[in-house]
Amino acid sequence: MSSNLASRLSLDHGGKILLAVMDGVGDIPIPEFDGLTPLEKAVTPNLDKLTATGVLGQHLPVGRGITPGSGPGHLSIFGYDPVEYLVGRGALAALGIGFELKHGDLAARINFCTLGDNGVILDRRAGRISTELCNELVAELKPIAIPGVEIFVEPVKEHRACVIFRGPGLSESIHDTDPGLVGEKPLPVTASSSSGSERAVHVVSEFISKASEILKDKTPANGLLLRGFALHEDFPTLTGLYKLKPAAVALYPMYRGVASLVGMEQFQSNPADLSGEIQAADDALNAGRDFVFLHHKYTDSSGEDGDHERKVAEIEKFDRAVPGLLQCGFDVICITGDHSTPCPMKLHSWHPVPVLIHGGPQRTGWSSRFTEKEAAAGALGTFHGHELMSLLLAAAGRLAKFGA
Amino acid sequence: MSSNLASRLSLDHGGKILLAVMDGVGDIPIPEFDGLTPLEKAVTPNLDKLTATGVLGQHLPVGRGITPGSGPGHLSIFGYDPVEYLVGRGALAALGIGFELKHGDLAARINFCTLGDNGVILDRRAGRISTELCNELVAELKPIAIPGVEIFVEPVKEHRACVIFRGPGLSESIHDTDPGLVGEKPLPVTASSSSGSERAVHVVSEFISKASEILKDKTPANGLLLRGFALHEDFPTLTGLYKLKPAAVALYPMYRGVASLVGMEQFQSNPADLSGEIQAADDALNAGRDFVFLHHKYTDSSGEDGDHERKVAEIEKFDRAVPGLLQCGFDVICITGDHSTPCPMKLHSWHPVPVLIHGGPQRTGWSSRFTEKEAAAGALGTFHGHELMSLLLAAAGRLAKFGA
Numbered sequence: 003m004s005s006n007l008a009s010r011l012s013l014d015h016g017g018k019i020l021l022a023v024m025d026g027v028g029d030i031p032i033p034e035f036d037g038l039t040p041l042e043k044a045v046t047p048n049l050d051k052l053t054a055t056g057v058l059g060q061h062l063p064v065g066r067g068i069t070p071g072s073g074p075g076h077l078s079i080f081g082y083d084p085v086e087y088l089v090g091r092g093a094l095a096a097l098g099i100g101f102e103l104k105h106g107d108l109a110a111r112i113n114f115c116t117l118g119d120n121g122v123i124l125d126r127r128a129g130r131i132s133t134e135l136c137n138e139l140v141a142e143l144k145p146i147a148i149p150g151v152e153i154f155v156e157p158v159k160e161h162r163a164c165v166i167f168r169g170p171g172l173s174e175s176i177h178d179t180d181p182g183l184v185g186e187k188p189l190p191v192t193a194s195s196s197s198g199s200e201r202a203v204h205v206v207s208e209f210i211s212k213a214s215e216i217l218k219d220k221t222p223a224n225g226l227l228l229r230g231f232a233l234h235e236d237f238p239t240l241t242g243l244y245k246l247k248p249a250a251v252a253l254y255p256m257y258r259g260v261a262s263l264v265g266m267e268q269f270q271s272n273p274a275d276l277s278g279e280i281q282a283a284d285d286a287l288n289a290g291r292d293f294v295f296l297h298h299k300y301t302d303s304s305g306e307d308g309d310h311e312r313k314v315a316e317i318e319k320f321d322r323a324v325p326g327l328l329q330c331g332f333d334v335i336c337i338t339g340d341h342s343t344p345c346p347m348k349l350h351s352w353h354p355v356p357v358l359i360h361g362g363p364q365r366t367g368w369s370s371r372f373t374e375k376e377a378a379a380g381a382l383g384t385f386h387g388h389e390l391m392s393l394l395l396a397a398a399g400r401l402a403k404f405g406a
Numbered sequence: 407m408s409s410n411l412a413s414r415l416s417l418d419h420g421g422k423i424l425l426a427v428m429d430g431v432g433d434i435p436i437p438e439f440d441g442l443t444p445l446e447k448a449v450t451p452n453l454d455k456l457t458a459t460g461v462l463g464q465h466l467p468v469g470r471g472i473t474p475g476s477g478p479g480h481l482s483i484f485g486y487d488p489v490e491y492l493v494g495r496g497a498l499a500a501l502g503i504g505f506e507l508k509h510g511d512l513a514a515r516i517n518f519c520t521l522g523d524n525g526v527i528l529d530r531r532a533g534r535i536s537t538e539l540c541n542e543l544v545a546e547l548k549p550i551a552i553p554g555v556e557i558f559v560e561p562v563k564e565h566r567a568c569v570i571f572r573g574p575g576l577s578e579s580i581h582d583t584d585p586g587l588v589g590e591k592p593l594p595v596t597a598s599s600s601s602g603s604e605r606a607v608h609v610v611s612e613f614i615s616k617a618s619e620i621l622k623d624k625t626p627a628n629g630l631l632l633r634g635f636a637l638h639e640d641f642p643t644l645t646g647l648y649k650l651k652p653a654a655v656a657l658y659p660m661y662r663g664v665a666s667l668v669g670m671e672q673f674q675s676n677p678a679d680l681s682g683e684i685q686a687a688d689d690a691l692n693a694g695r696d697f698v699f700l701h702h703k704y705t706d707s708s709g710e711d712g713d714h715e716r717k718v719a720e721i722e723k724f725d726r727a728v729p730g731l732l733q734c735g736f737d738v739i740c741i742t743g744d745h746s747t748p749c750p751m752k753l754h755s756w757h758p759v760p761v762l763i764h765g766g767p768q769r770t771g772w773s774s775r776f777t778e779k780e781a782a783a784g785a786l787g788t789f790h791g792h793e794l795m796s797l798l799l800a801a802a803g804r805l806a807k808f809g810a
Contacts, residue, residue, distance in 0.1 A: 070809060
């Protein structure tokens with residue numbers, strides 16, 4: 003609702019916006035830090051200065067108590083209600099390896115598996131084969147051709163790969179061929195709706211038949227299971243919705259994938275670290291982009307490892323990057339996360355995520371440090387992640403008045 | 407929306423949850439307490455300790471400015487948007503006396519009234535006859551039989567009773583027979599929709615005709631008025647929605663009724679006080695239940711009496727029960743109310759209700775006392791009552807991640 007309204011009111015001119023994401027930055031009190039969170043523990047003179055001259059708030063990526071994956075977490079802060087804009091598992095697998103899905107692509111996850119002489123599944127993961135072996139098997143499947151479709155087979159990790167079918171008339175209404183159990187045979191490809199899946203059933207069956215022929219004498223992976231069929235539909239882009247010329251700067255394929263979903267153009271970081279990312283953000287501005295998403299991964303990975311000391315170090319590393327970001331010449335800078343990844347949990351969580359907005363006319367002077375507690379009491383209050391875009395556009399003077 | 411999502415993401419395993427309700431606990435400043443609320447005035451060492459190691463927030467049972475009845479207030483904190491899940495007045499009357507409604511039951515409220523010789527209403531409440539007389543009249547109506555339906559007539563209080571019709575093809579699209587005025591005759595039974603109410607009109611007319619015949623020579627109650635026709639439809643249960651094995655511990659039929667609406671199993675308190683309720687909660691856990699609703703009535707009744715001293719005493723009584731509740735072995739304990747009942751108002755009110763959650767990974771250390779003011783500034787923020795369930799499930803580790 004609010005994003006529709008922001009879309010209707012958006013202007014094709016105004017300030018330049020930076021959305022810098024410290025992935026998984028939100029946390030909970032760490033006993034070893036005497037109950038401080040990593041954001042509270044970290045020494046962050048540059049973030050402190052931005053906070054004192056900016057405003058804080060906190061966002062709920064999906065809803066109260068709901069823990070988002072990386073896809074929904076990012077879509078939310080890009081202005082998309084993640085409950086409305088779903089990304090299927092197969093599509094996410096493809097995005098996760100940086101594959102650029104097109105409208106109408108049918109994606110599915112592949113598990114290489116071990117089949118017995120009688121065709122029943124002995125191991126659904128083929129003993130978690132090495133990623134190297136996965137790459138070799140995928141290379142053998144790549145030449146499979148079926149008239150009327152393009153087929154892309156891509157390795158993911160260990161026994162996991164994915165396949166994308168590109169061509170007219172495909173449908174995602176297909177049951178998994180993975181029965182989810184050992185001791186059963188892989189299921190035949192069948193439609194999960196009464197009509198409209200005939201083409202997809204035919205294509206996927208052909209693919210499995212040819213792939214099975216190629217794999218049948220291998221060890222230990224002599225079969226394959228497909229699941230999570232997802233037809234990719236184009237999302238409305240940030241350009242279409244908000245008249246932005248958006249750019250993405252991210253080191254990991256998953257985040258580049260989500261960014262490309264909403265029409266962001268990739269700018270390469272060289273070197274592949276924060277200094278390179280700052281340079282890439284600057285390049286994007288110089289190339290006429292007016293919205294830059296910049297992704298800092300390691301606050302999340304340290305949180306998932308439960309390494310609170312490293313998370314503090316990653317926050318401090320980001321803090322040292324702030325002056326460089328300021329020099330790029332953005333009018334509005336937002337620093338937030340896509341979700342919280344509390345170190346004691348070693349997992350994504352549902353806890354609200356601190357938001358800092360600097361630039362534009364704001365009720366400044368309420369806050370002094372970018373922490374969970376100050377953010378909860380900040381001038382921006384608590385809001386849904388997908389409402390963030392309206393706040394950024396407003397700060398940048400890119401939204402017209404509603405009504406006369 | 408968020409409750410649908412929580413339902414989709416809910417797991418069939420995880421921590422055990424206690425939802426302890428101090429009915430009507432929220433209040434406003436009491437002049438006699440120098441402007442403190444009963445929660446602020448009360449001495450609550452056990453709640454203080456839970457607060458210091460837990461988190462606070464406040465919930466809006468229905469919405470801003472909306473005062474809930476007991477039905478909507480409880481449904482909300484059980485995870486049901488009370489605007490979507492309506493309980494008709496007739497159904498509430500039946501629930502209020504502990505009658506177990508079944509899917510398809512048609513319930514209505516009865517007023518015994520006084521009719522004049524010409525059949526017009528002289529007193530819509532028959533001079534508020536005693537509850538004893540009400541019981542006697544109901545006993546005479548109980549034998550009424552109509553082919554194809556079961557009929558249950560139950561006393562409520564004074565001139566009020568209720569009737570439940572059980573059988574196929576009933577509809578609630580029937581106008582009240584109570585004209586709401588003296589000097590008029592009771593209205594004939596008529597349909598309020600163009601079709602589908604024929605069977606209900608026939609059954610209810612027959613019932614009124616037979617009841618009128620039985621009552622016609624009594625004094626002072628020689629007639630009856632029916633209103634609030636409500637067809638009971640089964641609610642989705644907490645088991646169906648959230649994979650919980652839920653139990654209810656409540657001393658009053660009304661709360662047992664609302665609990666049974668959402669599929670909670672009743673555990674009996676012996677003795678009928680807080681010590682018995684703690685024992686019953688423990689029994690429920692030992693019987694394998696993983697969600698226990700425990701109801702403390704007297705914070706509400708003291709509020710409705712405007713007795714702020716007694717409300718303080720009831721809060722302190724609950725506080726003394728906290729250690730016993732902790733010993734049961736719940737993983738997550740939530741203490742809240744179903745609504746506020748400010749003593750100066752002697753009524754339910756729309757004010758937000760304090761919430762305390764203890765257990766699970768939380769942003770602890772923000773609060774020190776369970777009061778309205780600290781709750782409003784708590785780590786959980788302000789949320790809709792029906793979002794509480796997601797927060798409890800998340801705290802208990804009973805929700806999967808949304809998206810990858």
